[in-house]
Amino acid sequence: MTQADPAPRGDKRERIIDAAIAVFADRGFHKARVTDIAHRAGVADGTIYLYFRNKEDLLLTIFEEKMDLIIASLKATLAPIDDPLERIHAFALHHYSLVRRERALAEVLQVELRLSNRFLKEYRPEKLWKYLGLFAQVVRDGQERGVIRADMDPFIVMWAFFGAIDELGMQWILARKKARFKLDQAAHQVADIFIQGIQARP
Amino acid sequence: MTQADPAPRGDKRERIIDAAIAVFADRGFHKARVTDIAHRAGVADGTIYLYFRNKEDLLLTIFEEKMDLIIASLKATLAPIDDPLERIHAFALHHYSLVRRERALAEVLQVELRLSNRFLKEYRPEKLWKYLGLFAQVVRDGQERGVIRADMDPFIVMWAFFGAIDELGMQWILARKKARFKLDQAAHQVADIFIQGIQARP
Amino acid sequence: MTQADPAPRGDKRERIIDAAIAVFADRGFHKARVTDIAHRAGVADGTIYLYFRNKEDLLLTIFEEKMDLIIASLKATLAPIDDPLERIHAFALHHYSLVRRERALAEVLQVELRLSNRFLKEYRPEKLWKYLGLFAQVVRDGQERGVIRADMDPFIVMWAFFGAIDELGMQWILARKKARFKLDQAAHQVADIFIQGIQARP
Amino acid sequence: MTQADPAPRGDKRERIIDAAIAVFADRGFHKARVTDIAHRAGVADGTIYLYFRNKEDLLLTIFEEKMDLIIASLKATLAPIDDPLERIHAFALHHYSLVRRERALAEVLQVELRLSNRFLKEYRPEKLWKYLGLFAQVVRDGQERGVIRADMDPFIVMWAFFGAIDELGMQWILARKKARFKLDQAAHQVADIFIQGIQARP
DNA sequence: AATGAATGAGATTTCATTCAT
DNA sequence: CATGAATGAAATCTCATTCAT
Numbered sequence: 001m002t003q004a005d006p007a008p009r010g011d012k013r014e015r016i017i018d019a020a021i022a023v024f025a026d027r028g029f030h031k032a033r034v035t036d037i038a039h040r041a042g043v044a045d046g047t048i049y050l051y052f053r054n055k056e057d058l059l060l061t062i063f064e065e066k067m068d069l070i071i072a073s074l075k076a077t078l079a080p081i082d083d084p085l086e087r088i089h090a091f092a093l094h095h096y097s098l099v100r101r102e103r104a105l106a107e108v109l110q111v112e113l114r115l116s117n118r119f120l121k122e123y124r125p126e127k128l129w130k131y132l133g134l135f136a137q138v139v140r141d142g143q144e145r146g147v148i149r150a151d152m153d154p155f156i157v158m159w160a161f162f163g164a165i166d167e168l169g170m171q172w173i174l175a176r177k178k179a180r181f182k183l184d185q186a187a188h189q190v191a192d193i194f195i196q197g198i199q200a201r202p
Numbered sequence: 203m204t205q206a207d208p209a210p211r212g213d214k215r216e217r218i219i220d221a222a223i224a225v226f227a228d229r230g231f232h233k234a235r236v237t238d239i240a241h242r243a244g245v246a247d248g249t250i251y252l253y254f255r256n257k258e259d260l261l262l263t264i265f266e267e268k269m270d271l272i273i274a275s276l277k278a279t280l281a282p283i284d285d286p287l288e289r290i291h292a293f294a295l296h297h298y299s300l301v302r303r304e305r306a307l308a309e310v311l312q313v314e315l316r317l318s319n320r321f322l323k324e325y326r327p328e329k330l331w332k333y334l335g336l337f338a339q340v341v342r343d344g345q346e347r348g349v350i351r352a353d354m355d356p357f358i359v360m361w362a363f364f365g366a367i368d369e370l371g372m373q374w375i376l377a378r379k380k381a382r383f384k385l386d387q388a389a390h391q392v393a394d395i396f397i398q399g400i401q402a403r404p
Numbered sequence: 405m406t407q408a409d410p411a412p413r414g415d416k417r418e419r420i421i422d423a424a425i426a427v428f429a430d431r432g433f434h435k436a437r438v439t440d441i442a443h444r445a446g447v448a449d450g451t452i453y454l455y456f457r458n459k460e461d462l463l464l465t466i467f468e469e470k471m472d473l474i475i476a477s478l479k480a481t482l483a484p485i486d487d488p489l490e491r492i493h494a495f496a497l498h499h500y501s502l503v504r505r506e507r508a509l510a511e512v513l514q515v516e517l518r519l520s521n522r523f524l525k526e527y528r529p530e531k532l533w534k535y536l537g538l539f540a541q542v543v544r545d546g547q548e549r550g551v552i553r554a555d556m557d558p559f560i561v562m563w564a565f566f567g568a569i570d571e572l573g574m575q576w577i578l579a580r581k582k583a584r585f586k587l588d589q590a591a592h593q594v595a596d597i598f599i600q601g602i603q604a605r606p
Numbered sequence: 607m608t609q610a611d612p613a614p615r616g617d618k619r620e621r622i623i624d625a626a627i628a629v630f631a632d633r634g635f636h637k638a639r640v641t642d643i644a645h646r647a648g649v650a651d652g653t654i655y656l657y658f659r660n661k662e663d664l665l666l667t668i669f670e671e672k673m674d675l676i677i678a679s680l681k682a683t684l685a686p687i688d689d690p691l692e693r694i695h696a697f698a699l700h701h702y703s704l705v706r707r708e709r710a711l712a713e714v715l716q717v718e719l720r721l722s723n724r725f726l727k728e729y730r731p732e733k734l735w736k737y738l739g740l741f742a743q744v745v746r747d748g749q750e751r752g753v754i755r756a757d758m759d760p761f762i763v764m765w766a767f768f769g770a771i772d773e774l775g776m777q778w779i780l781a782r783k784k785a786r787f788k789l790d791q792a793a794h795q796v797a798d799i800f801i802q803g804i805q806a807r808p
Numbered sequence: 809a810a811t812g813a814a815t816g817a818g819a820t821t822t823c824a825t826t827c828a829t
Numbered sequence: 830c831a832t833g834a835a836t837g838a839a840a841t842c843t844c845a846t847t848c849a850t
Contacts, residue, residue, distance in 0.1 A: 571769025575765055600802060
């Protein structure tokens with residue numbers, strides 16, 4: 001008797017990840033209880049451990065997998081743009097469109113991820129580097145083309161740019177409704193500052 | 203008759219704070235045990251509770267008191283400088299000189315403080331705003347004098363600048379010895395980017 | 405095929421309650437450690453918190469559940485007796501038969517329960533009132549039938565009677581082996597005093 | 607320059623006892639902090655230990671010393687009364703006049719004293735026995751005079767009577783303002799029940 | 809694969825008591 | 830006698846993780 005698969009295989013894993021994002025964003029990584037995540041995902045506590053080594057692994061997995069999507073999305077966004085300086089602009093806009101669209105995920109990636117000692121001190125967030133590496137590459141490209149100052153260390157510019165947009169994103173998230181600035185406005189200004197700041201002068 | 207040795211009033215409090223900074227920096231706020239702090243300070247566990255409400259209060263007190271010192275120090279540094287653009291430069295240098303000189307304190311202020319949910323979501327870090335407010339004021343001054351673009355929102359510039367130097371500082375701290383850049387170099391480049399980035403053009 | 409051993413559902417709960425009665429009676433509520441109770445019940449410390457909110461909830465639950473049984477038992481004892489004065493007699497005998505049979509429980513209900521501030525000052529021991537209410541009703545019945553003095557306040561008689569048997573019960577428990585009186589003898593004398601004391605005179 | 611003794615010697619001991627009664631009555635023995643007592647007495651924490659071995663000794667001392675006063679007062683009250691049955695009446699009235707006049711003390715003696723394991727299980731409250739012994743003696747006198755039933759065990763009657771008035775006193779104290787009965791009325795009824803209950807019949 | 813009851817390690821905090829001044 | 834800062838033992842409760850079913 002053929003019957004539609006009653007319990008969509010692999011469905012659980014996705015549900016756990018989504019639940020974890022929501023709970024981590026809501027209560028913070030440390031205060032988030034595994035039970036809460038299981039409850040929200042509609043699975044038993046133990047089930048989580050069939051898919052993830054432990055609570056931290058869950059957080060790290062969110063990071064890994066979501067960053068893959070974000071990186072792909074960013075690449076697609078940058079691809080049609082040729083001018084390095086315009087790409088910087090696009091980078092900031094893309095970053096904030098994500099923050100706005102998936103606030104819970106952004107909160108986890110920006111705020112809660114930092115709560116994990118392992119993440120900050122032991123874990124090598126290669127996906128983050130890959131993400132930012134796209135930015136560093138833009139800088140390097142710009143330098144080769146002569147539109148970006150050659151005396152700029154792409155590595156420093158990269159962290160500075162990320163720090164700037166990350167901090168503004170975090171402030172916007174923390175302030176919630178009462179944020180004193182529009183995310184778009186912030187994106188334009190930050191991009192503006194950096195573009196003018198690293199632009200090669202005649 | 204020499205004066206009787208005055209009771210070492212406040213001595214313990216200071217020792218606890220210093221011990222806490224060291225332990226928080228070393229193990230992180232959550233993994234730091236009150237016993238460890240007490241041990242390092244050379245006092246009994248209970249003694250800590252004579253001076254601080256609880257472990258979190260200890261963290262917050264470190265923030266409050268150290269920020270006072272830092273703000274005072276920053277003011278003294280900026281005072282003799284007149285040019286707003288030069289002040290931005292001095293701000294970055296001052297920030298990193300602190301990070302380099304008191305790495306443990308910087309680690310607590312930058313990294314561990316963010317572990318405290320209360321700090322990020324409930325506590326209003328007014329001292330941080332006061333610190334950054336000095337920067338925002340520099341921007342406003344520069345705008346009045348016409349040396350900084352009038353279309354810049356000082357509030358956004360402020361967070362962006364702080365995010366940039368904070369992130370670089372954090373990366374430098376996390377990377378410890380193997381940091382791929384010099385803090386001084388970072389200070390100059392970040393200041394450079396922002397100065398050129400927000401400078402009014404003729 | 406014999407049935408699979410059904411999960412010993414609720415078994416643990418019962419064991420924890422029994423262990424708690426024993427430990428509370430033995431060391432007193434305040435000196436009783438949750439660990440002791442868990443040990444005696446053959447469960448882990450944390451297991452207790454799956455069934456009870458906290459240590460005090462455990463004490464209160466013992467009160468609630470055991471009083472239900474006691475009230476039911478008392479009702480069954482009084483049911484076949486018609487004469488109010490004889491019922492008073494039966495009440496005392498029933499009370500002490502319980503004290504003698506379940507000394508630990510009696511000790512907890514009489515002595516340890518009073519250690520709980522919450523019980524005495526905040527908690528409304530409705531089950532105790534229900535228990536004593538049965539006595540008050542006997543008094544009212546007797547008054548209606550004219551066998552008990554009409555000038556007696558059933559409420560006062562109730563507390564007085566309870567105080568009398570409770571105190572004697574407590575003294576008997578505290579004195580343990582060396583009690584200077586038999587519980588039966590006490591039951592008869594107290595009942596005797598109250599019966600003659602509140603009996604309507606011709 | 608003659609001056610009134612600035613610090614009345616021995617005054618402190620009294621103040622500590624009074625403060626302890628108030629704090630014990632207010633918060634209960636276990637929740638009462640030695641610091642609170644010291645504060646209320648206007649002395650340093652350590653001073654209490656110059657006069658009392660420990661917190662429990664303080665409670666026991668209150669019992670010992672106050673019972674002496676109460677016993678003396680009771681004796682004076684009973685002295686002019688000759689009739690044993692009237693003496694029982696006077697006993698109850700005297701007991702409640704104390705409860706009403708010194709509610710905090712009564713609360714400590716009746717309620718909080720029972721919180722002390724040592725008191726209930728180890729300590730022999732000889733002063734209480736002396737107090738109640740006066741009642742037992744009244745019963746014995748009455749039996750010798752033939753006005754009280756010879757089949758009554760003075761020991762049992764004593765505990766029963768004490769239990770009855772003690773319980774009513776406790777209920778009155780616990781109910782505070784909203785007590786459902788007057789203490790005087792209770793005194794009369796309890797005495798009435800016992801007098802009629804143990805009276806020898808012609 | 810899924811369950812969820814059970815585990816038990818672990819750390820904060822309180823407060824009676826001490827003792828150097 | 831008096832002080833009160835300092836002590837440090839002690840115990841509740843939480844919650845990530847396990848494992849028998």
